[in-house]
Amino acid sequence: MAPNIPPPAGKHPYPPGPPFLPRLLDGSVFRENAAEFMLHAAQRYGDLVHYKAFGRHVYQLNHPALIDDFFIKDASRHHRNLVMQRGRAVLGNGLLTSEDPLHMRQRRLAQPAFHRSRIAAYADIIGSQAEAMTARWQSGSTRDLREEMLAIALRIVGQCLFGLDLDSGAESDTEIANISSAVSAFMGFLPLAFLPFPEILQRLPVPAMQRIRRSRVQLDRLIYGMIHERRKDSIDRGDLLSMLMAATDAEDPSAARMSDEQLRDECLTILLAGHETTANALSFAFWLLARHPEVQAAVSAEARSVLADRPPAAADYARLPYATQVFAEALRLYPPVWVTARTSAEPYEIAGYPIPRGAAVIAPQFAVHRDPRYFPEPDRFDPARFSEANKANRPRYAYFPFAGGNRQCIGEGLAWMEGAFVLAVVARDFRLTLPPGAPREIEFQPSVSLRPRKPVLLHLERNGGQNLASPCAE
Numbered sequence: 379m380a381p382n383i384p385p386p387a388g389k390h391p392y393p394p395g396p397p398f399l400p401r402l403l404d405g406s407v408f409r410e411n412a413a414e415f416m417l418h419a420a421q422r423y424g425d426l427v428h429y430k431a432f433g434r435h436v437y438q439l440n441h442p443a444l445i446d447d448f449f450i451k452d453a454s455r456h457h458r459n460l461v462m463q464r465g466r467a468v469l470g471n472g473l474l475t476s477e478d479p480l481h482m483r484q485r486r487l488a489q490p491a492f493h494r495s496r497i498a499a500y501a502d503i504i505g506s507q508a509e510a511m512t513a514r515w516q517s518g519s520t521r522d523l524r525e526e527m528l529a530i531a532l533r534i535v536g537q538c539l540f541g542l543d544l545d546s547g548a549e550s551d552t553e554i555a556n557i558s559s560a561v562s563a564f565m566g567f568l569p570l571a572f573l574p575f576p577e578i579l580q581r582l583p584v585p586a587m588q589r590i591r592r593s594r595v596q597l598d599r600l601i602y603g604m605i606h607e608r609r610k611d612s613i614d615r616g617d618l619l620s621m622l623m624a625a626t627d628a629e630d631p632s633a634a635r636m637s638d639e640q641l642r643d644e645c646l647t648i649l650l651a652g653h654e655t656t657a658n659a660l661s662f663a664f665w666l667l668a669r670h671p672e673v674q675a676a677v678s679a680e681a682r683s684v685l686a687d688r689p690p691a692a693a694d695y696a697r698l699p700y701a702t703q704v705f706a707e708a709l710r711l712y713p714p715v716w717v718t719a720r721t722s723a724e725p726y727e728i729a730g731y732p733i734p735r736g737a738a739v740i741a742p743q744f745a746v747h748r749d750p751r752y753f754p755e756p757d758r759f760d761p762a763r764f765s766e767a768n769k770a771n772r773p774r775y776a777y778f779p780f781a782g783g784n785r786q787c788i789g790e791g792l793a794w795m796e797g798a799f800v801l802a803v804v805a806r807d808f809r810l811t812l813p814p815g816a817p818r819e820i821e822f823q824p825s826v827s828l829r830p831r832k833p834v835l836l837h838l839e840r841n842g843g844q845n846l847a848s849p850c851a852e
């Protein structure tokens with residue numbers, strides 16, 4: 379199906395879109411919820427939409443063929459968006475914020491650490507962390523699944539990246555609490571980092587900024603501490619950091635390995651990029667399972683038959699297709715990265731419309747994933763949309779939770795495995811229900827990532843006969 383876009387007309391042709399507002403008011407086009415604004419814009423104005431926001435021209439691409447060009451053919455016409463450019467003040471020059479040629483080189487260096495063969499080793503970490511979590515849970519309790527998912531995602535990324543076993547010592551709970559609070563204070567700053575003049579904001583002598591500065595110092599200390607520790611020996615500990623430190627550039631063998639500062643930027647990026655995204659997706663997925671008991675029962679049955687009472691290992695991933703479909707459908711409805719944005723680096727054209735230099739060109743996952751042409755009854759939760767047969771009937775970029783092209787998420791393989799394993803272990807060990815009186819809809823907030831607006835409180839009952847060795851089993 380080709381994009382449906384009216385041909386350009388007039389002297390200053392813009393694609394269809396909402397009328398321009400005066401400069402001081404145009405940021406308010408997003409009103410309450412920018413993700414929903416983009417969805418309504420796509421529904422009302424079609425495959426290519428134009429509007430002005432915060433004084434900038436925005437071109438919103440709502441068709442898979444346009445998004446394909448955006449990620450592939452036109453990729454070199456774009457810079458990182460303004461948000462990422464400003465984020466450099468906080469995140470440094472890691473994979474997420476850097477531009478070519480640095481990005482291309484760093485991507486080449488980091489890619490082997492995410493290779494399929496390495497991810498197999500991370501599978502054991504995910505499996506044992508998931509089992510350790512359900513062993514800590516009490517049957518009959520009500521828990522905030524978002525908090526739980528943030529904690530486990532941090533444990534997993536911490537262990538995969540640094541070999542840091544946050545469960546190993548007596549101080550582990552304090553340690554994870556410290557790291558967690560440093561990461562969340564830091565995450566709390568991210569929306570501010572994307573405002574103009576983030577360097578100045580960071581220096582303001584107000585308590586919130588002081589807390590954020592402290593959290594940054596704490597994270598730097600943790601990361602540099604680990605880098606210095608590793609520099610003393612050159613043993614490959616099998617984690618991401620070992621791989622990043624050992625990485626050499628095959629295309630430029632004379633180039634130096636990563637400096638400590640570059641390693642710090644990459645580690646901080648991976649820690650932040652790999653943590654909240656996965657945790658949010660899993661929080662939504664568990665809420666959806668509680669809302670759809672028949673789907674939950676099917677995930678549980680699959681997990682029992684594949685895993686019995688042992689933790690999942692790498693080879694199990696292919697044997698948990700239904701858990702993977704559930705995760706995929708949660709990522710469709712609530713994509714943690716709800717819009718992918720770039721800034722045009724040069725003037726060019728889309729469907730005959732001129733795109734000026736400096737415009738925002740955006741591909742909104744939240745809106746495209748709810749297009750009824752590719753997902754009939756788009757608001758309905760239906761994991762069967764992701765059966766192999768159904769997937770084959772859709773164009774590549776009707777669904778792109780991990781973006782695409784040369785900036786496609788480097789942690790995608792890890793995220794799929796984490797999603798499927800955590801869903802499978804939890805559904806095997808517990809039955810999740812909404813507490814009495816809980817709302818039937820979940821409110822979401824499109825911030826740095828799309829997250830639940832409120833705690834995701836779910837009631838947990840241990841499933842009989844599984845994991846009897848766990849200390850909390852009744």
Ligand code: HEM
Pocket residue numbers: 473474485535647648651652653655656659713714715718719779780781782784785786787788789790792793
């Ligand atoms: C469900 C979980 C996840 C989602 C939905 C997600 C989504 C994305 C998306 C859409 C991008 C591209 C952003 C852009 O083009 O502007 C991205 C980039 C990235 N992600 Fe993920 N991600 C997830 C998990 C992870 C994990 C587990 C890691 C690492 C452990 C990770 C590390 C990264 C990094 C380093 C980048 C930058 C890649 C580059 O520009 O070369 N992500 N992610």
